[in-house]
Amino acid sequence: MRILLVDDNPLMQQVLSHYLESQGYTVVVAEDGAEALALGQQGGFQVCMIDMRLPDQEGPEILAALRALPSMRTCPAIAVSGLGEKDRGRTLAAGFNAFLAKPIDLDALVRTLEHLAEPGSEQAVGVI
Incomplete structure (x- = not known):
């Protein structure tokens, strides 16, 4: 599974990437909304993890921009929040x-x- 991780915190990027890769996942990191959108245009992600608060945009704005891309329209998304x-x-x-x-x-x-x-899980919106 290829995951797009959108988070501006270097420690969070490192911890999550290392752990997920040790579990067999492939992680691609974006530090902000602009980088996430550029990576999203390339496609090939099965899940995105998006921090709710980033310097350039908030998580919901990033998700809306990603979901506007044909390659990301049905990509399941996990919101991550410090609040x-x-x-x-x-x-x-x-x-x-x-x-x-x-x-x-x-x-x-x-x-x-x-x-x-x-x-079919990408169609079901829920909170875990």
Whole structure:
């Protein structure tokens, strides 16, 4: 599974990339919305993980821009937030398929990825 990770925090990028790659996933990192959009145009991602707060754009704006691309239209998206429950409702309204609060429970992350990999899951919006 190829994952687009959109997060501006170098430590978060490193920890998540290292862990996910050790679990057999391929991770491509974007530091901001512009880089995420450029990578999204290339396609080939099965899931995107997007931080809700980035310097140039917020997560819902990035998701909307990515979903406007033919190659990313049905790509499941996980919202990641340091504000915890405050962002949970907003993620559903924005079209995210799942929500994880920071600090991320790595076991919950893998369960979420496995769920999103199931056929048809990209159509079901829910919070995990």
